[in-house]
Amino acid sequence: MIKPHTAPGTLELLPTEQIAFQRMLDVIRSGYERFGFLPIETPAYELTDVLLTKTGGETERQVYFVQSTGSLEKAAAQDDPALPELALRFDLTVPLARYVAEHEHQLTFPFRRYQMQRVYRGERPQRGRYREFYQCDIDIIGKDGLSPRHDAECPAVIHTIFTDLNIGAFTIQLNNRKLMRGVFEDLGITDTDQQVAVLREVDKLDKRGPDAVRETLVGDCYGLAADAVAALLTLVATRSTSHDDALAILDRVQRESAGSATLATGVAELREVLSVLRDLGVPESDYALNLSIARGLDYYTGTVYETTLDDHPEIGSVCSGGRYDDLAGQYTKSKLPGVGMSIGLTRLFWQLREAGIVGTAESTVQVLVPQLDEAHLPQCLALATDLRQGGINTEVVLDGGKLGKQLKYADRAGIRFVAIVGAQEVEAGTVTIKDLRRQDQFTVARDEVVPAVRVELAQPLDVSRD
Amino acid sequence: MIKPHTAPGTLELLPTEQIAFQRMLDVIRSGYERFGFLPIETPAYELTDVLLTKTGGETERQVYFVQSTGSLEKAAAQDDPALPELALRFDLTVPLARYVAEHEHQLTFPFRRYQMQRVYRGERPQRGRYREFYQCDIDIIGKDGLSPRHDAECPAVIHTIFTDLNIGAFTIQLNNRKLMRGVFEDLGITDTDQQVAVLREVDKLDKRGPDAVRETLVGDCYGLAADAVAALLTLVATRSTSHDDALAILDRVQRESAGSATLATGVAELREVLSVLRDLGVPESDYALNLSIARGLDYYTGTVYETTLDDHPEIGSVCSGGRYDDLAGQYTKSKLPGVGMSIGLTRLFWQLREAGIVGTAESTVQVLVPQLDEAHLPQCLALATDLRQGGINTEVVLDGGKLGKQLKYADRAGIRFVAIVGAQEVEAGTVTIKDLRRQDQFTVARDEVVPAVRVELAQPLDVSRD
Incomplete structure (x- = not known):
C-alpha cells in the first residue's frame, strides 16, 4: 500500500x-x-524556448520542465540531451x-x-x-x-x-x-x-x-x-x-x-x-x-x-x-x-x-434536508428540488440515520439551515426550519419554504462564527 | 526574436x-x-509513486513528468535514472x-x-x-x-x-x-x-x-x-x-x-x-x-x-x-x-x-464611459466609481480619442452600454446612456444613473447577438 x-x-x-x-x-x-478587465487563461506549460528567452540563471534553475515518457527515453539515450521541450510557467x-x-x-x-x-x-x-x-x-x-x-x-x-x-x-x-x-x-x-x-x-x-x-x-x-x-x-x-x-x-x-x-x-x-x-x-x-x-x-x-x-x-x-x-x-x-x-x-x-484573519468559511451548502423516515423520502426530494430551483444550495440526506446525528453533521459542516419534513409536517403541509447559527426554529407552509429561507439568508447574521 | x-x-x-x-x-x-457538493482543488502534480500505483501501460506512457533543473542534471549523470519524482495528473x-x-x-x-x-x-x-x-x-x-x-x-x-x-x-x-x-x-x-x-x-x-x-x-x-x-x-x-x-x-x-x-x-x-x-x-x-x-x-x-x-x-x-x-x-x-x-x-x-452552438459572449464589461473632453475626466471617473460601487462592471476611456472610435470599440468588444458625460451633460447634471444592442439612447439625471442602468441590465434582450 x-x-x-x-x-x-x-x-x-x-x-x-x-x-x-x-x-x-x-x-x-x-x-x-468591476473595473473592466477581461479574463484570459494560458496553458500551464509553455515551449521552453518561448518561456526562457529573457530569464537569468536563478529563474531558469527554478523552472520545472515537463516531459512525456517518450521524451524522457529519448533524453536518456543521448549523451548531452537538450533542455526538455516544455516547461511550467x-x-x-x-x-x-x-x-x-x-x-x-x-x-x-x-x-x-x-x-x-x-x-x-x-x-x-x-x-x-x-x-x-x-x-x-x-x-x-x-x-x-x-x-x-x-x-x-x-x-x-x-x-x-x-x-x-x-x-x-x-x-x-x-x-x-x-x-x-x-x-x-x-x-x-x-x-x-x-x-x-x-x-x-x-x-x-x-x-x-x-x-x-x-x-x-x-x-x-x-x-x-x-x-x-x-x-x-x-x-x-x-x-x-x-x-x-x-x-x-x-x-x-x-x-x-x-x-x-x-x-x-x-x-x-x-x-x-x-x-x-x-x-x-x-x-x-x-x-x-x-x-x-x-x-x-x-x-x-x-x-x-x-x-x-x-x-x-x-x-x-x-x-x-x-x-x-x-x-x-x-x-x-x-x-x-x-x-x-x-x-x-x-x-x-x-x-x-x-495570523488568524481568515479561517474556514460557512459551507456552500445552505440547507440540509434530513431524512427522518424513509417513507417521506419523496417529499424530502421534492422539497430539495424546490429549494434548488429557488437558487438555494441544498443537500438531502439519502442514507438516513438518527436525526440528532444528522443535525450534528450539519452543524459541524457549517450548514446553517435544516429543513425538516417529518410525519407531522407532511400531514400539516408544513416544513420545520431550524437555524443552527441562531439556535432558532420556525414552521412554515410547504409552498412558502423557498421565499422564507431566502428572507433568512438575506439577513445578516449577528452571531459571529470562528 | x-x-x-x-x-x-x-x-x-x-x-x-x-x-x-x-x-x-x-x-x-x-x-x-446547488446540489450540495463541496469544492476541492489538488496540486497539478503528484508524487510519481502516488500517481502511478494503479495504472497500466498506456496511461503511464501518456503521463507528463515534472523535473527541476537540478533533478534533470542528476538524471543526466546516471546511466539508468529512476522515473522523475513528480508527474502531472x-x-x-x-x-x-x-x-x-x-x-x-x-x-x-x-x-x-x-x-x-x-x-x-x-x-x-x-x-x-x-x-x-x-x-x-x-x-x-x-x-x-x-x-x-x-x-x-x-x-x-x-x-x-x-x-x-x-x-x-x-x-x-x-x-x-x-x-x-x-x-x-x-x-x-x-x-x-x-x-x-x-x-x-x-x-x-x-x-x-x-x-x-x-x-x-x-x-x-x-x-x-x-x-x-x-x-x-x-x-x-x-x-x-x-x-x-x-x-x-x-x-x-x-x-x-x-x-x-x-x-x-x-x-x-x-x-x-x-x-x-x-x-x-x-x-x-x-x-x-x-x-x-x-x-x-x-x-x-x-x-x-x-x-x-x-x-x-x-x-x-x-x-x-x-x-x-x-x-x-x-x-x-x-x-x-x-x-x-x-x-x-x-x-x-x-x-x-x-457546431456553432456557443460563440463569443457579451463582454464582462457592462458600461463604457468614453472620454469626450479631458476637462471632464474627473466627472467621468466619479461616474465610473458610482457605477462600480453599484455593482456594474465599468471601463473608462483614459486615453481619449474620437467619440466615434470609442463607440466602435465598445460595439466590437461586446460592451452593451455607453455612459456619456460631455459638456452638455455636465452642465445639465445628466448622463446620456446609449444601448448599443437596442440601438437606443436616453438621458438620465446624474444621481439616477446607477438604478437606471441596473433596470436596463435586468431586462432581457430581445435582439439576439451572434
Missing part, C-alpha cells in the same frame, strides 16, 4: 478552507471585472507577453486583462513559501503608448478588492522609478547599471537597516560621497501622511532637484496618478507615497506599488507591481508598454490563516 | 471566448453547489483517491466533492483532442457503503447543469454493470475477464456495427453460441422511451432472466435510481435506459452514465461516469465505494464552438 501524500511545497485545503479560498478568488475576480507575465504578441492583431489596445492561475517554481520549500501557488494579475497593455492615468487604475481596483476581502486596514504605497533615477542623476550617478545596483542596496533597507546600507554605499564597491548617501537615505525614508502631504513631498523633491529631466517626469507621473486616484474616490487614508520602494527587479520603469496590511507589517507586501516600458520585446517589434499588479493568493491565504 | 507560440495540444482562447468558457464553468460550479480521480485517503479522518462521509481543474495527457494531438484540458467532476464517496440513491443525484445535477448551459436538448443515458454481468451469467459466461472482454466488444457496436461485433463474438476468440450473441445484441439495442417504458424494460429483463442474482441486483438498483430521479423532478424526456452503455473501463461496477446532445449525436458522450466499488484501495484499508460523473469541458467547448 502506498502512503497517500501531496508533493512537498504544495498547499492543499480541506473543503471548508477551500470555500474560504474560493471566496477570496471570487472577490478578486469580481473586483477585476513561473509567473503570469511571460505568458501574458507571449499571449499579447501571439494574438496581437485580434486584441484591442489598451488591452486590459486579468488572469488568475497557478504558477510553478522549484524553490527550496520553506514555511509559507510554495512551489505551486496562485497569482491573480491585472495588467493594462498599451500599443506605442499608455497614459500614466492607467497607473492609477491598478491601485484603485486593488483598493476595491482589499476593501471587499475585509481583512483589515491596508495601505497601497507608491513610488516612481523615474523619480528615483532622477535623484541618482542629480547625485551624479548616471550609469544605469550602477543606479540599479544602488537601488538594490536601498531595497535592502528593511532587512539590513540604514547603517549597513550606508556603509555599503560609501564603501569601496560604490564609493558614494557621505552627504549624497545621507540625502538618499533621507529621501527613501519619506512617507506621505495624506494626499496633500504627498503633493507637498513631490513639490519639495522637485524644488530640491539639481534639474534632472527624469526626476521631473517621475514627479509629474506621480502627480497624475495621485490626481486620478482621488478622482476615482479612493480614500487618502489608504494610499501613500513611500520613496523607499524600488521593487527588486530592474524590470519596472515608472510607477511601482506595494501593499501592506496596517496591522500586520510582518507579512510584508501582499500586492505589488508597476509600470514597464515594453512587455514583449522578445516576441514582437511592436512597442507594448504596460502597468500591472499581482496578488500572490496562496501565500496571502496562508499568511492570513496563520 | 522568438516566435510566440503556445505548446501543441493546448487550447488558448481570446478574451470574448474566455468569457463564454468562464460562463460555462460558472454554470457548472453553481449547479454542483492525468485525471481528477486518482488525485481524489489520494485526497480522500490522505484526509480521511478530517472528512465527513458520504463525502460529496466537486473539482474543476485541468488535467494533462501526452496524447498524440488531434483535432479537438487536447493534451491539457479541464475536467469538471463530481463524486460522492461513502465509507463502507453508499446507497444507490446517490446514483440518481449525479444525473440530477448534470440535468440541471445541461439545462442551464442552454445548449439544446440532451439525454442522460443509464445502464448498470451488474445487470450486464447478470445477463452474461445467464448466458453461461461466468469468467469475469471474459465478461469484461465481451463488454469491450459490445462497447464497439457504434464504431464497428452489429455484424462485425457478432462475427467477433461467435468467432474463435470468444466462441459464443449464435443465439446467445443474438440475445445479447437484442438486449444492448434496448433504449427506453419514457419512465414507464424503462420500468417495463427492467420487468422484462428480470422476467427473461435465467435467475442470476447479479442481474436482479442490477435491475433493483436501476429501479431505485429511476425512482429517485423522478422524485427529484427530472423530466422523463431527459433520461433513458440504454443497455448498450458499458463504459470502456472495467473500473465501474454498478450504474454507468453517458450524456448525449439530441441534435448532435456525432459529438458522442459529453458527460460520463458511474459507480465504483472502492475508490482508494491502493492508499487505504478503508472501503470507499463511490459514484461520479465528469464533464470534459475543454473538448465540449471546442465541439460546441465547431
Whole structure:
C-alpha cells in the first residue's frame, strides 16, 4: 500500500478552507471585472524556448520542465540531451507577453486583462513559501503608448478588492522609478547599471537597516560621497501622511532637484496618478507615497506599488507591481508598454490563516434536508428540488440515520439551515426550519419554504462564527 | 526574436471566448453547489509513486513528468535514472483517491466533492483532442457503503447543469454493470475477464456495427453460441422511451432472466435510481435506459452514465461516469465505494464552438464611459466609481480619442452600454446612456444613473447577438 501524500511545497485545503479560498478568488475576480478587465487563461506549460528567452540563471534553475515518457527515453539515450521541450510557467507575465504578441492583431489596445492561475517554481520549500501557488494579475497593455492615468487604475481596483476581502486596514504605497533615477542623476550617478545596483542596496533597507546600507554605499564597491548617501537615505525614508502631504513631498523633491529631466517626469507621473486616484474616490487614508520602494527587479520603469496590511507589517507586501516600458520585446517589434499588479493568493491565504484573519468559511451548502423516515423520502426530494430551483444550495440526506446525528453533521459542516419534513409536517403541509447559527426554529407552509429561507439568508447574521 | 507560440495540444482562447468558457464553468460550479457538493482543488502534480500505483501501460506512457533543473542534471549523470519524482495528473480521480485517503479522518462521509481543474495527457494531438484540458467532476464517496440513491443525484445535477448551459436538448443515458454481468451469467459466461472482454466488444457496436461485433463474438476468440450473441445484441439495442417504458424494460429483463442474482441486483438498483430521479423532478424526456452503455473501463461496477446532445449525436458522450466499488484501495484499508460523473469541458467547448452552438459572449464589461473632453475626466471617473460601487462592471476611456472610435470599440468588444458625460451633460447634471444592442439612447439625471442602468441590465434582450 502506498502512503497517500501531496508533493512537498504544495498547499492543499480541506473543503471548508477551500470555500474560504474560493471566496477570496471570487472577490478578486469580481473586483477585476468591476473595473473592466477581461479574463484570459494560458496553458500551464509553455515551449521552453518561448518561456526562457529573457530569464537569468536563478529563474531558469527554478523552472520545472515537463516531459512525456517518450521524451524522457529519448533524453536518456543521448549523451548531452537538450533542455526538455516544455516547461511550467513561473509567473503570469511571460505568458501574458507571449499571449499579447501571439494574438496581437485580434486584441484591442489598451488591452486590459486579468488572469488568475497557478504558477510553478522549484524553490527550496520553506514555511509559507510554495512551489505551486496562485497569482491573480491585472495588467493594462498599451500599443506605442499608455497614459500614466492607467497607473492609477491598478491601485484603485486593488483598493476595491482589499476593501471587499475585509481583512483589515491596508495601505497601497507608491513610488516612481523615474523619480528615483532622477535623484541618482542629480547625485551624479548616471550609469544605469550602477543606479540599479544602488537601488538594490536601498531595497535592502528593511532587512539590513540604514547603517549597513550606508556603509555599503560609501564603501569601496560604490564609493558614494557621505552627504549624497545621507540625502538618499533621507529621501527613501519619506512617507506621505495624506494626499496633500504627498503633493507637498513631490513639490519639495522637485524644488530640491539639481534639474534632472527624469526626476521631473517621475514627479509629474506621480502627480497624475495621485490626481486620478482621488478622482476615482479612493480614500487618502489608504494610499501613500513611500520613496523607499524600488521593487527588486530592474524590470519596472515608472510607477511601482506595494501593499501592506496596517496591522500586520510582518507579512510584508501582499500586492505589488508597476509600470514597464515594453512587455514583449522578445516576441514582437511592436512597442507594448504596460502597468500591472499581482496578488500572490496562496501565500496571502496562508499568511492570513496563520495570523488568524481568515479561517474556514460557512459551507456552500445552505440547507440540509434530513431524512427522518424513509417513507417521506419523496417529499424530502421534492422539497430539495424546490429549494434548488429557488437558487438555494441544498443537500438531502439519502442514507438516513438518527436525526440528532444528522443535525450534528450539519452543524459541524457549517450548514446553517435544516429543513425538516417529518410525519407531522407532511400531514400539516408544513416544513420545520431550524437555524443552527441562531439556535432558532420556525414552521412554515410547504409552498412558502423557498421565499422564507431566502428572507433568512438575506439577513445578516449577528452571531459571529470562528 | 522568438516566435510566440503556445505548446501543441493546448487550447488558448481570446478574451470574448474566455468569457463564454468562464460562463460555462460558472454554470457548472453553481449547479454542483446547488446540489450540495463541496469544492476541492489538488496540486497539478503528484508524487510519481502516488500517481502511478494503479495504472497500466498506456496511461503511464501518456503521463507528463515534472523535473527541476537540478533533478534533470542528476538524471543526466546516471546511466539508468529512476522515473522523475513528480508527474502531472492525468485525471481528477486518482488525485481524489489520494485526497480522500490522505484526509480521511478530517472528512465527513458520504463525502460529496466537486473539482474543476485541468488535467494533462501526452496524447498524440488531434483535432479537438487536447493534451491539457479541464475536467469538471463530481463524486460522492461513502465509507463502507453508499446507497444507490446517490446514483440518481449525479444525473440530477448534470440535468440541471445541461439545462442551464442552454445548449439544446440532451439525454442522460443509464445502464448498470451488474445487470450486464447478470445477463452474461445467464448466458453461461461466468469468467469475469471474459465478461469484461465481451463488454469491450459490445462497447464497439457504434464504431464497428452489429455484424462485425457478432462475427467477433461467435468467432474463435470468444466462441459464443449464435443465439446467445443474438440475445445479447437484442438486449444492448434496448433504449427506453419514457419512465414507464424503462420500468417495463427492467420487468422484462428480470422476467427473461435465467435467475442470476447479479442481474436482479442490477435491475433493483436501476429501479431505485429511476425512482429517485423522478422524485427529484427530472423530466422523463431527459433520461433513458440504454443497455448498450458499458463504459470502456472495467473500473465501474454498478450504474454507468453517458450524456448525449439530441441534435448532435456525432459529438458522442459529453458527460460520463458511474459507480465504483472502492475508490482508494491502493492508499487505504478503508472501503470507499463511490459514484461520479465528469464533464470534459475543454473538448465540449471546442465541439460546441465547431457546431456553432456557443460563440463569443457579451463582454464582462457592462458600461463604457468614453472620454469626450479631458476637462471632464474627473466627472467621468466619479461616474465610473458610482457605477462600480453599484455593482456594474465599468471601463473608462483614459486615453481619449474620437467619440466615434470609442463607440466602435465598445460595439466590437461586446460592451452593451455607453455612459456619456460631455459638456452638455455636465452642465445639465445628466448622463446620456446609449444601448448599443437596442440601438437606443436616453438621458438620465446624474444621481439616477446607477438604478437606471441596473433596470436596463435586468431586462432581457430581445435582439439576439451572434
